[in-house]
Amino acid sequence: MxxxxxxPAPGRRRFGWPQRVFSQVLLMQxxxxxxxxxxxxxxxLAPLSHQLDDxxxxxxxxxxxxxxxxxxxxxxxLASGPAADGPVQDAAERxxxxxxxxxVVVMDRRGVRWSHPDTRQLGGIVSTDPSDALxxxxxxxxxxxxLGRSARGKVPLRGPGGAIVGAVSVGIEYDSVRARLLAAIxxxxxxxxxxxxxxxxxxxxxxxxxxxQTRDLAFSDISALLAEREAMLHSIREGVVALDxxxxxxxxxxxxxxxLGVGPEATGRPLDExxxxxxTTDVLAGRVTxxxxxxxxxxxxxxxxxxxxxxxxxxxxxxxxxxxxxxxxELDSTHGLIDALRAQDHEHANRLHTLLGLLExxxxxxxxxxxxxxxxxxxxxxxxxxxxxxxPLLAALLVGKATVAAERGVxxxxxxxxxxxxxxxxxxxxxxxxGNLVDNALDxxxxxxxxxxEVTLSAEGRTAVLRVRDxxxxxxxxxxxxxxxxxxxxxxxxxxxxxxxxxxxxxxFAERQGGHARVADAPEGGAEFTVVLPEALREALPQEAR
Numbered sequence: 001m002x003x004x005x006x007x008p009a010p011g012r013r014r015f016g017w018p019q020r021v022f023s024q025v026l027l028m029q030x031x032x033x034x035x036x037x038x039x040x041x042x043x044x045l046a047p048l049s050h051q052l053d054d055x056x057x058x059x060x061x062x063x064x065x066x067x068x069x070x071x072x073x074x075x076x077x078l079a080s081g082p083a084a085d086g087p088v089q090d091a092a093e094r095x096x097x098x099x100x101x102x103x104v105v106v107m108d109r110r111g112v113r114w115s116h117p118d119t120r121q122l123g124g125i126v127s128t129d130p131s132d133a134l135x136x137x138x139x140x141x142x143x144x145x146x147l148g149r150s151a152r153g154k155v156p157l158r159g160p161g162g163a164i165v166g167a168v169s170v171g172i173e174y175d176s177v178r179a180r181l182l183a184a185i186x187x188x189x190x191x192x193x194x195x196x197x198x199x200x201x202x203x204x205x206x207x208x209x210x211x212x213q214t215r216d217l218a219f220s221d222i223s224a225l226l227a228e229r230e231a232m233l234h235s236i237r238e239g240v241v242a243l244d245x246x247x248x249x250x251x252x253x254x255x256x257x258x259x260l261g262v263g264p265e266a267t268g269r270p271l272d273e274x275x276x277x278x279x280t281t282d283v284l285a286g287r288v289t290x291x292x293x294x295x296x297x298x299x300x301x302x303x304x305x306x307x308x309x310x311x312x313x314x315x316x317x318x319x320x321x322x323x324x325x326x327x328x329x330e331l332d333s334t335h336g337l338i339d340a341l342r343a344q345d346h347e348h349a350n351r352l353h354t355l356l357g358l359l360e361x362x363x364x365x366x367x368x369x370x371x372x373x374x375x376x377x378x379x380x381x382x383x384x385x386x387x388x389x390x391x392p393l394l395a396a397l398l399v400g401k402a403t404v405a406a407e408r409g410v411x412x413x414x415x416x417x418x419x420x421x422x423x424x425x426x427x428x429x430x431x432x433x434x435g436n437l438v439d440n441a442l443d444x445x446x447x448x449x450x451x452x453x454e455v456t457l458s459a460e461g462r463t464a465v466l467r468v469r470d471x472x473x474x475x476x477x478x479x480x481x482x483x484x485x486x487x488x489x490x491x492x493x494x495x496x497x498x499x500x501x502x503x504x505x506x507x508x509f510a511e512r513q514g515g516h517a518r519v520a521d522a523p524e525g526g527a528e529f530t531v532v533l534p535e536a537l538r539e540a541l542p543q544e545a546r
Contacts, residue, residue, distance in 0.1 A: 026207035033199030041192045053151060056172045057140035061153030063099045064170040065138075067092070067106075074159045077106060077114055077166050084119040093117070102150050102173040106157065108166040109134055126169065130154065133167035238317050239302075241284055245312030247271050259318050261298055279485060280304075284316045294321070296504050299512065342407075388414055389457055390422035393431050398455065401438050410442055410451040420457040420464065423537045429509055430464065430536065436502035437468040437529050444472025444527065463515075464536035469528040480519050506531060 067073060076087040083089065092104040092115030106115045111130045113122055132139045133154035141152050150171035157166040233240055239256030243249060249266050257263060266274040275281045280295045282288045283304045293304045306316040358367035385402075389395045398414060405412035424430055438455065445451040448471050456467040475483060484507045507517040515532040522528040 023207075025210050026203055029203030029207065030200055033196055033203060037192045037196045037199070040195075041189070053142060056151035057142065057153060059153075060101065060151050060170045060172045061138060061140050061155065063095065063101055063104070064153040064155045064168045067095050067104060067170065068155045068157045068168045071160075073106065073168075074157050074165050077108060077157065078159065082112060082114040082123045084122060086114070088114040089116075089119070089122065091115075099170075102171045103169075105169045105171075106166060107169065109164065114166070128152075128169075130167050130169070133169070134164060136164060238319055241316045241318065242309075243271060243284070243314045243316070247285060249274055250313065256318055259297065259300060259302060259320055286314060296508050299508065301505075385414055388418040389420045391420065391424050391427050391430075392422075393427045394420065394424075394434060394457070397431055397435060398438075401435075401442070405442055405453060408442060408446050408451075410445050410453055412438070412442075413452065413454045415454050415456045418455070418457045420459055421537065423459075423539075424464070425536055425538055430466075430533070433506050433509055433531055433533075434466060434468075436506050437466070437531070440502065441468050441470035441472070441527075441529075445470040448472055448526075459537055462535055462537045462539065464533045466531040466533070467528060469522045469526060471522075471524070471526045474521055474525065474527045475519050483519065484517065509533075 070091065073088065073091055076091065080086045080088060088106050092106050095101070096104040096117065103117050104115060105113055105126065107113055107126055107130060111125050111134075113124055113126055116122055128143055133156050136156050138156075139152070139154040141154075142149065143152055144150075150173055152169060152171045154167055154169045156164045157168050159165040233251070233253040236253070237255060239259045240251065240253045241249065241256050241260075242251035248268060248270050250268075252260075252262065252264065252266055257266075260275065260280070262274055271285055272281055275284070275297075279288065280297045280302070283293045283295050284306065286306055286308070289306075291305055295302050295304055301321045303319045303321050304316055306314055308314045355367055355370060358364075358370060385398050386395045389398060398412070402412045434455070434457075438453065441453040445453050450471060452471045454467075454469045456465075456469075458465050484503050503517070510517040510531050510533060513536060514534045515536075517529070517531045519527055519529050
């Protein structure tokens with residue numbers, strides 16, 4: 001025996017990947033939501049810094065362009081020198097204070113400052129290269145100077161004739177750009193946190209739904225249940241058919257495939273397409289309701305039960321009752337044989353009493369005549385049957401049925417047209433057909449005036465034709481197809497099971513051999529059943545033909 005693993009010691013908690021489907025799905029969804037949020041935030045922040053830098057440089061360039069466009073600035077540069085109280089310094093400071101720039105520097109063509117927030121820098125050479133601006137090009141850049149790192153814009157300063165007389169450089173403090181970036185991060189993180197919270201809530205709701213649908217099982221449990229389900233479905237001796245809400249076959253186990261005569265390719269196809277029309281299809285599809293419904297599929301007698309599922313589909317189970325029905329028919333035949341023996345015993349007792357009386361009265365000649373007559377009648381009946389019906393099984397059946405019919409007050413006759421050679425391909429099948437029809441005819445004729453049942457067995461080439469006529473009430477026209485349906489009967493069910501299968505089996509037997517079974521009104525009243533069985537006889541051998 002394998003050892004059972006001991007549970008973990010109390011107080012020790014083991015952490016690891018959760019086993020429940022609910023927990024695993026929730027963690028995976030939370031991880032995905034968090035990952036998407038972080039990725040989206042990073043993708044937003046990455047271009048934001050560049051955008052803020054670009055905005056600051058463009059702002060600096062716009063201030064520089066606006067300052068250079070003042071007509072007095074170039075004139076003041078040409079007319080005065082770099083002084084703290086000079087007109088250039090004064091104009092530059094006004095622009096700086098009005099725009100919030102870090103500095104506004106005006107320089108001449110040599111790069112000498114004529115304005116600066118720190119007046120001590122006036123007259124000195126600018127700290128960055130002004131050559132591009134002095135060459136007539138506008139410049140935007142992030143660079144470091146005497147006031148630290150800043151976003152800069154440089155433009156040429158032109159005189160009244162359009163000649164370049166200097167340049168204007170405007171700087172935006174870089175710390176303010178960084179501050180704007182940092183100020184945007186909390187709001188962005190708040191949005192990201194809100195999106196993450198919404199994603200977490202959605203993940204939780206979805207996981208809860210999955211938890212209910214999976215009954216809070218672990219993946220390993222689901223896998224084990226699936227394996228056990230497959231093993232159980234394919235090992236049980238009952239057919240299982242599962243249908244989806246659209247009536248398509250969702251599952252067929254091995255036994256169902258055997259009972260219905262279909263293969264695994266039926267899965268996924270509509271039930272009506274797989275089985276065709278008929279009672280079996282109607283029972284499985286739910287068009288016929290009830291429990292333990294009888295149906296015939298091929299040569300099999302099946303008992304079906306159907307249960308709907310929550311998703312609108314259904315699961316049906318099938319049990320093979322063919323063997324039970326065969327045993328039931330054998331039981332009926334045994335009962336018939338017992339009835340025949342009982343009738344013969346009663347008849348023989350009466351004859352023996354009569355013979356004993358004749359002998360006691362010393363009427364020996366009359367006793368001899370009586371015995372001769374009784375033996376001759378019985379021998380004549382048997383000889384008449386065997387002369388017309390050469391198959392021993394059928395002949396024995398008809399002789400036995402004749403005795404039962406006589407006990408019930410019904411005359412069972414074999415018509416003069418009957419001729420059936422001993423060349424039957426399936427004599428047992430024909431015995432079943434004849435037995436069912438004769439039993440039904442006896443039930444119908446019993447108790448009617450002049451009760452009689454006539455049987456005609458004839459051969460037309462290889463085709464066997466059976467007609468059974470009774471003097472009963474007949475079959476109404478509206479029920480002549482219904483009586484061949486499984487489960488339909490006017491009789492009380494026997495102890496061994498349901499009724500309504502005899503005529504259904506007769507028709508199925510005939511149809512399997514390419515023939516048919518029909519009922520019509522008999523010429524003298526009552527019902528006449530006709531069964532035509534092509535290929536029921538084998539070809540005659542040469543010695544049989546002679």
